[in-house]
Amino acid sequence: MRSFTVGALAFCAVLILSACGGGSGSAPRMAPDVGGMPMPPHTPPIPDPRVPVDMNNDDFGYSTATIQAAMQTYVRQHSNARWSPMVQPPVIRPAVGTSADILGALVLAVDAMNAWLPYDQHIRIGDPVARFMHDPRLVATGEILLGETVATPDLDPLTLGYARSDYTADGQSLRAGTISLLPSLRSKPFQERFYTVMHEMLHTMGLYGHLDPQAFPDSLMGHTITDKNYLPVFDGLTLLMGYTQLRPGSSAPAIDAANLGPWAENTPTLAGRIKACDCFFVADLIGGHAVSWFTGDPQGIAVQNLGPTGTASWVGKMVGWTTAQEAVWSDMNLDVNLASFNGTSLDGQVEFDNISLYESGTQWGDGELAYDIDVLDVYFRSGRHNPDGYVFGLFSGPALEGAVGTLEHPGLTGAFGGTR
Numbered sequence: 412m413r414s415f416t417v418g419a420l421a422f423c424a425v426l427i428l429s430a431c432g433g434g435s436g437s438a439p440r441m442a443p444d445v446g447g448m449p450m451p452p453h454t455p456p457i458p459d460p461r462v463p464v465d466m467n468n469d470d471f472g473y474s475t476a477t478i479q480a481a482m483q484t485y486v487r488q489h490s491n492a493r494w495s496p497m498v499q500p501p502v503i504r505p506a507v508g509t510s511a512d513i514l515g516a517l518v519l520a521v522d523a524m525n526a527w528l529p530y531d532q533h534i535r536i537g538d539p540v541a542r543f544m545h546d547p548r549l550v551a552t553g554e555i556l557l558g559e560t561v562a563t564p565d566l567d568p569l570t571l572g573y574a575r576s577d578y579t580a581d582g583q584s585l586r587a588g589t590i591s592l593l594p595s596l597r598s599k600p601f602q603e604r605f606y607t608v609m610h611e612m613l614h615t616m617g618l619y620g621h622l623d624p625q626a627f628p629d630s631l632m633g634h635t636i637t638d639k640n641y642l643p644v645f646d647g648l649t650l651l652m653g654y655t656q657l658r659p660g661s662s663a664p665a666i667d668a669a670n671l672g673p674w675a676e677n678t679p680t681l682a683g684r685i686k687a688c689d690c691f692f693v694a695d696l697i698g699g700h701a702v703s704w705f706t707g708d709p710q711g712i713a714v715q716n717l718g719p720t721g722t723a724s725w726v727g728k729m730v731g732w733t734t735a736q737e738a739v740w741s742d743m744n745l746d747v748n749l750a751s752f753n754g755t756s757l758d759g760q761v762e763f764d765n766i767s768l769y770e771s772g773t774q775w776g777d778g779e780l781a782y783d784i785d786v787l788d789v790y791f792r793s794g795r796h797n798p799d800g801y802v803f804g805l806f807s808g809p810a811l812e813g814a815v816g817t818l819e820h821p822g823l824t825g826a827f828g829g830t831r
Contacts, residue, residue, distance in 0.1 A: 455772035456742045456765045461830050462683055462727040464740060466769060469680035469695060471644055475668045481622060481630070481649050482671075483663040488620025494661040495578060496617040496653055497585045498553050502535045503612070506543035506558030512597050512604060517557065519790070520609035522803045522817075524616070526704045527647035530819055532654055534612070543589075547577040550587035555615045557608075560591040571596045571607045574614035583660040588615030606631060609642065617653055618646070641704055648697070655700050672698040681730035681738055681769065685828045688813035692826035694731045701732035701824035705815035707807030713788040714806055715752045723747045725806075725814040727829025729763050734822055738769035741779075743827045745814050747786050757786040761793075761802055763818070763827070776822065791816070802827075 458464070486494050503521065505514060518536065525533045543558030550556055566573070576588040590611040596604055610631055624633035629645040642650070652671050661670075682693045690707040717723050725745040733739055747759035762781040767774055782793040782802050789811070792803045804816020804827070811831060818825040 453767070453774040453778060454765050455767040455774075456728060456740055459726075459728060461687070462685055462828060464681065464683040464728050464730055466679070466681050466738060469678045469682075469693075471648065471678070473645055473648060475671050477627075478645075478648055478652055478671055479666055479668055481627060481632075481645075482652060482657065482666050484622055485618050485620060485649075486661070486663045486666065491578065491582045492662060493582065494617065494653065494657050494659060494666065495583065495585050495619075496657075496659055497555070497576075497588070497615060498579065499532055500535060501553060501555060501616070502537040503555040503557055503590075504537040504540045506556065507539045507541050509539070509557065509559060510597055512601075513557075513559065513592060513608065516601065516604040516608045518792075519605055520612055522792070523609060523642040524612060524650065525819070526817055527642060527651045527702050528654055529700060530821065530824065533819070534616075545575065545589055545591055547575050547587045547589045550577070550589060552579075552586050555588040555590065555612070557590040557592070559594060559596075562593055562595075566593075571599070571603075572611045574611040576615055576619070581660075585615065585617055590615060610634075613646065613650070616650065618649065641706065644704075647702065647704070651697060651700060651702060656698060679738070681732070681740065683728050683730055683826070683828050685727065685807075685813040685815065685830055687830045688808035690807045690813045690815045690828055692730065692815045692817075692828040694824060694826045696732050696736060699736065701736075703731065703817040703819075703824050703826040705804065705817060705826055705828065707805055707813065707815045709789050709805045709807065711789055711806060711809050711811045714747055714786050714811060715749070715757060715788075717747075717811065718749050719752075720750045723749055723811075723831065725829035725831050727814070727827065729766075729818060729825050729827035730769075731818065731823045731825025733775065737775075739766055739775050739823060739825070740769050741766040743829050745784075745791075745829060747791075755787065759784045759786050759791060761791075761816070761827075763825075780818075780820065 489495055521534050540556055572592040574590050576585045579586045618632055622630050622633040627633050629643055631643050631646050656670050679696045684691050692705040694703045727743045729741045729743045731739050741763045742765050743763055745761040747757055751758040760783050764779050766778050784791045784793050789806045793801055800820030802816055802818050807813045813830055815828040
């Protein structure tokens with residue numbers, strides 16, 4: 412699911428509140444020193460009928476005017492009537508003692524949101540905080556605290572969590588925030604915990620207030636809860652637009668279609684499909700910004716149940732966009748050592764070989780990247796925030812027939828998938 416700046420406490424006159432009802436890994440493996448030996452010739456990836464990859468133009472089905480209306484709605488619900496993103500880079504810190512069920516939802520929610528944020532603006536998970544404070548005015552600049560709390564008489568009985576934020580002194584941005592979760596959330600299904608945590612996080616990132624569920628039926632900010640494990644595309648687009656296209660402090664009238672760009676009608680996309688689990692992995696280039704995401708069913712058996720010994724392997728493709736806005740793809744191999752289970756997780760590795768420009772076949776960089784991963788049940792992730800990038804994903808299908816994930820690297824943003 413991403414160190415941070417600790418500044419002086421700023422006590423602002425304005426406090427915003429949003430209450431909502433319902434709804435260690437290791438660093439990448441380094442390539443061995445070949446001592447000056449000649450490298451083998453570059454071999455671009457070849458199509459795989461099990462994991463077909465296509466490049467085309469994508470239409471998300473949302474007009475620029477629709478995204479504009481959503482952003483204007485958020486702005487109008489801010490007490491300062493301005494677009495106020497969280498100061499960068501934000502770090503979210505769970506309170507000591509937060510339940511494992513909530514922490515699991517937090518990790519997934521952070522990764523799902525980061526898929527739509529530029530690499531240098533990713534949300535980071537910081538060290539646990541010893542004391543959870545509800546008042547964001549008491550929180551250090553750049554931090555969002557998350558903790559569990561007791562219900563109070565003023566809350567709706569259906570409330571599962573609420574968020575509060577504090578503005579910077581100039582009122583242009585959100586300085587700090589808190590997310591309070593009710594004990595009743597622990598007993599909810601995982602997807603409801605996941606979407607509740609992500610909903611409150613979006614509030615603290617500036618998507619303040621709520622959208623009309625009839626006018627915006629696909630938005631999590633209208634209390635939509637689905638069985639998916641990713642941020643709804645509509646909310647991803649609004650988050651991306653807020654952090655790449657809009658100036659902090661913009662008023663509702665200043666948010667027009669020209670601010671958001673012509674992304675809706677001609678968005679270049681690279682997408683792959685895994686037929687065995689009906690999963691997709693997608694890398695889009697939206698307004699010059701690359702985003703990557705995937706779909707899949709995380710309800711399969713746990714990876715450790717595949718057997719006590721041996722190696723489980725998935726083979727497929729990676730697609731993505733470089734910082735120079737070049738389309739790339741590669742071969743992908745993911746291995747999990749089933750004998751490494753320590754009672755909690757397993758060890759594995761994902762490799763991207765023959766990384767090439769999609770249209771010309773020219774090798775990109777060294778042509779390869781590799782990461783050690785930790786595998787927990789049906790999810791996997793690499794060591795976080797190292798300079799060589801980060802991978803996150805899940806195994807999908809009743810028998811884990813597929814694996815899908817995202818790759819964030821300083822030089823490219825990608826998505827990948829493969830079959831077992």
